[in-house]
Amino acid sequence: MIPRPRLVRHLSGSCELTPGSVVSGPTEAADAVRVALPGLDLRPGDSGDIDVRLDPDLGPEAYRLVTGSRGVEITAGGRAGAFHAAQTLHQLLPDASFRAPAGPGHGRGWSVPGVRVEDEPVFGWRGLHLDVARHFFPKRELLRLVDLMAAHKLNRLHLHLVDDQGWRVESRAYPLLHEVASHRPRTAVHQRGEPELYDEVPHGGHYTLDDLAEIAAYARAREVVVVPEIDVPGHASAVLAAYPELGATGERYDVLDRWGISPAILSPLPPTVEFLTTIFDELIGALGPTPFVHIGGDEVVLDHWTASAEIDAYRASLGLESMPALQAWFLRRLADALAERGARAVVWDEAFVSGELRPDTVVMPWRGMGVGRRAAAAGHDVVATPVFPLYFDYAESTSPEEPAAIGDTITVADVAAFVPAPAEWTDEERSRVLGAQAQLWTERIADARTLDYRIWPRACALAEVTWGGRAGPDFADRLQAHLGRLDALGVEYRPPAGPRPWQRRRPYRAGAVRVADVMDRLESMTHDAESTRPSV
Structure with missing residues (x-):
């Protein structure tokens, strides 16, 4: 995951999310989850596959995410925390889940592995x-x-x-x-x-x-x-x-x-x-x-x-x-x-x-x-x-x-x-x-393709x-895996090995x-x- 959560613990069990899966919880927090996961076409409801709760003892951007055989449980300090939890949940899914809803893999369910994540940013x-x-x-x-x-x-x-x-x-x-x-x-x-x-x-x-x-x-x-x-x-x-x-x-x-x-x-x-x-x-x-x-x-x-x-x-x-x-x-x-x-x-x-x-x-x-x-x-x-x-x-x-x-x-x-x-x-x-x-x-x-390359x-x-105050020791490995998500999102990033032929615009000058x-x-x-x- 990028950025690296504060705590990640792998659990037994798993669950499945499909287009039309139900999100339950306070309106604003549940809405944040739906916005963060547009490809799943989540629906509001009273009892959901994703259950969202608010805990006033947590910071506004803090969250706990638990997935497993009972589904997905999100506990957040506020709307922002629920949104960030949903982004973390998204990174538990395959790279193809980052494609547009009409793209490959959509229209079927995604398996979510069992994890417990506790997280909060260091910097606002x-x-x-x-x-x-x-x-x-x-x-x-x-x-x-x-x-x-x-x-x-x-x-x-x-x-x-x-x-x-x-x-x-x-x-x-x-x-x-x-x-x-x-x-x-x-x-x-x-x-x-x-x-x-x-x-x-x-x-x-x-x-x-x-x-x-x-x-x-x-x-x-x-x-x-x-x-x-x-x-x-x-x-x-x-x-x-x-x-x-x-x-x-x-x-x-x-x-x-x-x-x-x-x-x-x-x-x-x-x-x-x-x-x-x-x-x-x-x-x-x-x-x-x-x-x-x-x-x-x-x-x-x-x-x-x-x-x-x-x-x-x-x-x-x-x-x-x-x-x-x-x-x-x-x-x-x-x-x-x-x-x-x-x-x-x-x-x-x-x-x-x-x-x-x-x-x-x-x-x-x-x-x-x-x-x-x-x-x-x-x-x-x-x-x-x-x-x-x-x-x-x-x-x-x-x-x-x-x-x-x-x-x-x-x-x-x-x-x-x-x-x-x-x-x-x-x-x-x-x-x-x-x-x-x-x-x-x-x-x-001068253009969006160059902007992608630079960012x-x-x-x-x-x-x-x-998010974490400093990079985790395994950042380089996690970044290599993360590039598949950027590919699915259509980001024309700079490859680690250097620019692709069409990215070699005007040569670097002294x-x-x-x-x-x-x-x-x-x-x-x-x-x-x-x-x-x-x-x-």
């Missing part, structure tokens, strides 16, 4: 981040990704909806965002160190608010929380292509067609705060109850703020001593607005080192666990997101057969070896780790370490970044930023 945040700004992925791909996440008990889908290269969500209050900022005329296709080369093919797309509502509801039914990200105040080229008056200079930008950091930055003045709170209202109105909203705060170039007399005067009027202090104030103001709407702000780690945050702001330390530890020590909850080993846009090998990637090399074994709450941290610091999340930045991920099976290792160089650079950046951190 078990996430995948998908950058839909650099390359847009339509709704159908997000719904499929939710299904695959749920099958692995991953439960946070972080959508990077905004960047220099595109704005990806409808706004009825600011329609130029989806009419103008959601597409670009071409896309850079050259590697680092090569001459500039563009494909000259327009790229774009956006989700309507109804799309977001559908995605969020679909995810909630599968115990996945959608975390939207509106990245501010930097990475603002697309926004300023639509509404240049929201920028620090008032100049119009084009939606960026290349990669890298742009000087485009939103103004921190009140009209921008009003704009963003309106966007938050639209997002939360579509998504429904939203516990987290990511507001970015990364890679901000403050030059245009410094050069603006109006912004400098505004900074002085607030009693702030520096532009980094103004950035910190701006992010706190947005976090306050989100708190008023029932959501916690999430930021990348630059926002932590640039100044004081709201105490309840969640920090994602992408530049390494060192800055994550400092954030935890300062009292912030942390979701581990370090480049190594959780940037899945990096290649899995330096082989010339490997498709082009931003950097090298992060393997399945690297992910499996990761510990989200390191033993050398204090108990208080470890208690601040909500979990971990893998990132998929899509500069080199799987590395996300299987992510599921293992975020211009890609070495992971060791990135980690050295990020460590120096975080120490430099910490030493110059302003007081607010």
